[in-house]
Amino acid sequence: MIVIENAGIRRFIKTAFPFIFIPALVILGAVVFDSRKHIIISLGVALMTLFVFFSGYEKKKTGTRRMVIASVMIALCVFGRFIPLFKPITAVTIITGMYLGSETGFLVGAMSAIISNIFMGQGPWTAFQMLAWGLIGFIAGLLSDPLRKSRVLLLTYGVVSGIAYSFIMDIWTTLWYSGEFDTAVYLSALVTAIPYTVSYAVSNFIFLMFLAKPFGEKLERLHIKYGV
Amino acid sequence: MRGFAELNPAVLMIYYLCVIGTAMFSMNPVIITLSLFGSLVSLIVLEKKAHIKLHLSFLLLFLILAVINPIWYHNGVTVLFVVNDSPITLEALLYGIFAAAMIIGILYRLRTFTLIMTADKLLYIFGRLSPKMSLILSMALRYVPLMRTQTLKVRRTQKALGIYRGDNIADTLKGEMRIFSIMATWSLENGIITADSMAARGYGEHRRTSFSLFHFSKGDLIFLILCIIPTALIIWALAAGEADFTFYPAMSGINSSPLALTCYISYGFLSFLPVLLEWKEELRWKYLMSKI
Numbered sequence: 001m002i003v004i005e006n007a008g009i010r011r012f013i014k015t016a017f018p019f020i021f022i023p024a025l026v027i028l029g030a031v032v033f034d035s036r037k038h039i040i041i042s043l044g045v046a047l048m049t050l051f052v053f054f055s056g057y058e059k060k061k062t063g064t065r066r067m068v069i070a071s072v073m074i075a076l077c078v079f080g081r082f083i084p085l086f087k088p089i090t091a092v093t094i095i096t097g098m099y100l101g102s103e104t105g106f107l108v109g110a111m112s113a114i115i116s117n118i119f120m121g122q123g124p125w126t127a128f129q130m131l132a133w134g135l136i137g138f139i140a141g142l143l144s145d146p147l148r149k150s151r152v153l154l155l156t157y158g159v160v161s162g163i164a165y166s167f168i169m170d171i172w173t174t175l176w177y178s179g180e181f182d183t184a185v186y187l188s189a190l191v192t193a194i195p196y197t198v199s200y201a202v203s204n205f206i207f208l209m210f211l212a213k214p215f216g217e218k219l220e221r222l223h224i225k226y227g228v
Numbered sequence: 229m230r231g232f233a234e235l236n237p238a239v240l241m242i243y244y245l246c247v248i249g250t251a252m253f254s255m256n257p258v259i260i261t262l263s264l265f266g267s268l269v270s271l272i273v274l275e276k277k278a279h280i281k282l283h284l285s286f287l288l289l290f291l292i293l294a295v296i297n298p299i300w301y302h303n304g305v306t307v308l309f310v311v312n313d314s315p316i317t318l319e320a321l322l323y324g325i326f327a328a329a330m331i332i333g334i335l336y337r338l339r340t341f342t343l344i345m346t347a348d349k350l351l352y353i354f355g356r357l358s359p360k361m362s363l364i365l366s367m368a369l370r371y372v373p374l375m376r377t378q379t380l381k382v383r384r385t386q387k388a389l390g391i392y393r394g395d396n397i398a399d400t401l402k403g404e405m406r407i408f409s410i411m412a413t414w415s416l417e418n419g420i421i422t423a424d425s426m427a428a429r430g431y432g433e434h435r436r437t438s439f440s441l442f443h444f445s446k447g448d449l450i451f452l453i454l455c456i457i458p459t460a461l462i463i464w465a466l467a468a469g470e471a472d473f474t475f476y477p478a479m480s481g482i483n484s485s486p487l488a489l490t491c492y493i494s495y496g497f498l499s500f501l502p503v504l505l506e507w508k509e510e511l512r513w514k515y516l517m518s519k520i
Contacts (some may be wrong), residue, residue, distance in 0.1 A: 040253060054361065064431055069421040071364045072415045075371030080408075088408075107364070115368055118347050123338045124252070124381055176252075177327055184300045192292075210405050212429065226420050 001222055017052045034046040039175045046127040053134065065228050069094075070104050070111075077112035078119075088115070090161055090200065090208035092215075098148060099219040102141020109133030125172055132168045136161045150218070158208040162200035183203050231509050232274065234503040236448045237349035238356075243451070244341050247498050248334055248360040254466060256473045258482060258492045260326050264333035266499025271340050273503050286335065290328045295325030303476045340502070353439045367422075375411060382410050449489040454501065458494035465491030 025044050027099070041220075069073045079089035089112055097105025113129040140147060140157065147154045170189040178185050222228050232240075251263040265317045297320050304319030345371055355362035386403065465471045474480045482488075498502075 054358065063423075064427050065420060067364060068367065068419040068426070069416065071367035072371060072419040074364070075375060075413065078368065078372055079375045079411075100477075111361075111364060111368065115365065115372075118342075118350065118369075121342045122345070123334075124248070146463060164241040167383070168480060176331065177296075178390075185296065188296055188300065202310040211408070214409050215412060221468060222416055222420070228420070 085205035094140040097137035097140030105137025105141040106134040109137035158204035162204040166197040267336035293328035
């Protein structure tokens, strides 16, 4: 996340982290450490992945308008998190990824996690939430064209990402509780999280159903009116 | 030296990394107990009021986490009793209790983190790491209360127009969705104006400067040293395997070699450091008052 002026170092980070450092850390973790240290490895991988994404973003000549729009979308995510039971955070992240590109999608997802945790409570899980929401936004950006064309696909993606979010966060819970990945504990964590998983999936479905089209129109209009 | 909350944010961040980092990766009962009580007392001292509801919810979470392990796991040599042909062992039960205590201890510690590290301190740290991220964060943080007041205005206007009625659920939901949509349009347009204004004032022309009230004083340095030295000792003991503790198949005894004892004392000191600092300040205050 540090400003790196040198293009060579930037390119080095972009290639070295995903293809050398992260696999090396995983292999090292599997070979050298005993299984109880899996939590360190997973936290390290999560932080490195976030580093790769953010080091790319910092350098880019991103227009001021785009940046402000991103922070408006983040604020909308966080603002919506206070609604009881239904959380629009994933839905807004998906919409951002779809219409503003995958990088902005990642940024909005990851940053919303930080900011809403300022109100809800920070912890080591913040890194995992950032990664989970960021990736949901990033993939939405990659699937932008099919998602925009097909409403069914969009709603399916919303439901799937709600369930996937819950599954990813339960991996973290399991690692924290027993230090290693443990299928039995993971399954019991999944079972206790069923109400939350259902609420994520349902709220994504509802919000995407009602918000996707109007939001898309608003962002399109912004594009036509101001050329963002 | 000042109170705990007034220390330099970077120093506070290092303290939290040290105290949580060491507690998270150790399953030694002594360290876990010290972590749990240290963080609990810190929260009570720093918050200065009792949160009965919080403590009750943490107690409930503790009980749930503690029973998961003996129900799923049947390793261990000391069988307490047998339920449905599956033995409940003492080792699995104690492992569950200590794993739960570790998690609750860290949750209490993170409560104090949320209490101490307010948004401005986080922005100060982020600003050093990445100016652009910190700008996005601070803008988003500013928009949240702005949106709250604007939503209130929109809701009142809708009510006054008679469009928004709250007497049945479908109507309420539709109204809320409309308000959310209005808010989105308003804040996006508002954002464009903000961006243009920023560009007009020369954003992006030079390096961004930022203002903060935080200094690095002598007290910060002393605190930093008091926090680094015990951490180094703990890491040394953990790396040497002196503070290891195994639950399965039979529990190992608690190691009491000199290095292990140093590690426990260091962790106890680190864990109670905020409390000690607050007490010291209180004593000094009383002493100064008595002199008047």
